[in-house]
Amino acid sequence: MIMQSFFIPTTLPTLNEIIATAKSGHGKGNSYSRMKKSVTDVVCWCAKEAKLQPMNQVTILFYWKEKSKRRDPDGFSSGGRKMILDGLVKAGIIPDDGWKHVVGFADKWVVDSENPGVYVDLYERDM
Numbered sequence: 001m002i003m004q005s006f007f008i009p010t011t012l013p014t015l016n017e018i019i020a021t022a023k024s025g026h027g028k029g030n031s032y033s034r035m036k037k038s039v040t041d042v043v044c045w046c047a048k049e050a051k052l053q054p055m056n057q058v059t060i061l062f063y064w065k066e067k068s069k070r071r072d073p074d075g076f077s078s079g080g081r082k083m084i085l086d087g088l089v090k091a092g093i094i095p096d097d098g099w100k101h102v103v104g105f106a107d108k109w110v111v112d113s114e115n116p117g118v119y120v121d122l123y124e125r126d127m
Contacts, residue, residue, distance in 0.1 A: 002124040006050035008043055009117040011066065012083055014075035036083065043087025052093050055124045057103050060084075063119035064109035077107045084120060093122070 013021070013035065022032040062084070064076060085097035094101045103125055 004052050004122045006046050007117055007119050008046045011116050012080035014071055015079040016075055018079045039083040040087045040090055043084050044091040047088060047091040047093050054093055055122055057101055057125035058094060059103055059123045060105040061121040062107045065112040065116050067113050067116045069111060073109050
């Protein structure tokens with residue numbers, strides 16, 4: 001089994017923040033589009049900086065390092081996973097983020113006020 005890892009050195013938006021941003025544009029979606037592009041670009045850059053190789057079918061472990069316990073784990077993990085998967089597709093690490101290429105994921109979290117961010121471990125499924 002092949003495993004690759006990378007780190008995103010910042011916290012990502014929660015699902016509630018994504019929804020609020022999407023609603024703020026009066027139905028135009030411009031605010032959400034800017035947020036999604038910005039975060040997806042950061043993830044893409046981090047993946048490329050780590051020199052990750054393309055993978056076909058992956059199981060992903062997300063290890064969230066939050067500044068404090070203020071944000072709910074279901075919020076930062078669901079919002080963040082979406083942006084991370086889109087960034088991995090954009091970087092060419094996985095072909096798509098659908099069922100065929102992402103076969104599972106898991107989350108763990110801790111408080112680390114000195115070094116917040118997300119470690120992402122990608123495990124390629126044996127064919």
